[in-house]
Amino acid sequence: xxxxxxxxxxxxxxxxxxxxxxxxxxxxxxxxxxxxxxxxxxxxxxxxxxxxxxxxxxxxxxxxxxxxxxxxxxxxxxxxxxxxxxxxxxxxxxxxxxxxxxxxxxxxxxxxxxxxxxxxxxxxxxxxxxxxxxxxxxxxxxxxxxxxxxxxxxxxxxxxxxxxxxxxxxxxxxxxxxxxxxxxxxxxxxxxxxxxxxxxxxxxxxxxxxxxxxxxxxxxxxxxxxxxxxxxxxxxxxxxxxxxxxxxxxxxxxxxxxxxxxxxxxxxxxxxxxxxxxxxxxxxxxxxxxxxxxxxxxxxxxxxxxxxxxxxxxxxxxxxxxxxxxxxxxxxxxxxxxxxxxxxxxxxxxxxxxxxxxxxxxxxxxxxxxxxxxxxxxxxxxxxxxxxxxx
Numbered sequence: 404x405x406x407x408x409x410x411x412x413x414x415x416x417x418x419x420x421x422x423x424x425x426x427x428x429x430x431x432x433x434x435x436x437x438x439x440x441x442x443x444x445x446x447x448x449x450x451x452x453x454x455x456x457x458x459x460x461x462x463x464x465x466x467x468x469x470x471x472x473x474x475x476x477x478x479x480x481x482x483x484x485x486x487x488x489x490x491x492x493x494x495x496x497x498x499x500x501x502x503x504x505x506x507x508x509x510x511x512x513x514x515x516x517x518x519x520x521x522x523x524x525x526x527x528x529x530x531x532x533x534x535x536x537x538x539x540x541x542x543x544x545x546x547x548x549x550x551x552x553x554x555x556x557x558x559x560x561x562x563x564x565x566x567x568x569x570x571x572x573x574x575x576x577x578x579x580x581x582x583x584x585x586x587x588x589x590x591x592x593x594x595x596x597x598x599x600x601x602x603x604x605x606x607x608x609x610x611x612x613x614x615x616x617x618x619x620x621x622x623x624x625x626x627x628x629x630x631x632x633x634x635x636x637x638x639x640x641x642x643x644x645x646x647x648x649x650x651x652x653x654x655x656x657x658x659x660x661x662x663x664x665x666x667x668x669x670x671x672x673x674x675x676x677x678x679x680x681x682x683x684x685x686x687x688x689x690x691x692x693x694x695x696x697x698x699x700x701x702x703x704x705x706x707x708x709x710x711x712x713x714x715x716x717x718x719x720x721x722x723x724x725x726x727x728x729x730x731x732x733x734x735x736x737x738x739x740x741x742x743x744x745x746x747x748x749x750x751x752x753x754x755x756x757x758x759x760x761x762x763x764x765x766x767x768x769x770x771x772x773x774x775x776x777x778x779x780x781x782x783x784x785x786x787x788x789x790x791x792x793x794x
Contacts, residue, residue, distance in 0.1 A: 406756070415437060425578040503532075561630070
């Protein structure tokens, strides 16, 4: 972790993936992230399988919650809300991922937060945003992808849409947009002193990721179709090819120079002028070529050739790839048992910043007493709050 955001303090009310990923990125940059969790089960991700070996702790939770603290707080109780408001005077940002209307029902609307801390930044991540006919509708990544048009364009021509393995709307449309909004609002507050309310819609976000597709559609005479576009399977120079051993290679020879180099490398210079021919015979010829070698053989063959062709790896192979190892993409965390848990690390690298050891994810309510004492709660107050279900 770094200390670039040292001094930035965040109350994180979110659960599961979008908010967890957003606050972990901020925590990796040095922000103090305090998970505010209900006293009964906390972040739902804590209890989701698969578990770390020999434990009842979720591997998924460990993947999203390093460098954070945890406070148990019953926001549905009067005492819990009072405690939250006392904490709010010492924090800069509140991040929440409830369905629209929940913060208001808890008495924690932006207007109420402003009364306690006029410069507070509140960021809400939701599926459809805070307004519109779908604002309170339930949904998940696949639904936002479906309504955005992205899912309809994913898959082979003539086949059914294929849900992507990565939650594009949750992470790209939600988490990354939230981080961008939070950092922008924080910079603005440094200049103006004003707080901000940030309304993040995962549907809006994933639509914005398709800006080039919508531009293309706007000037097209017919709808863009699944598996027929330049970057989703419609061109012979940009696609997936099966190898002799029933594995696959990815070919991304989109620019003419890369396609030319590819054709020359495989001994098929006759195909150079057929890059965008939309001729099934050309596709069949390239498919036949890839079937002549195994994936391992093709990987070795293209190792020193500038043609944009790489093997399609299984997750179990990625950690051992030389580029991934060289970049230290994965990072070890130490479990309380002493065992090492390896997770995906911070993708951001800063050459002028010291990188400090990562802290393991907190146990539910692990820093409750510490945080309350720091906020000025007396021992007597903490005991009373504990008795009424504060944490």
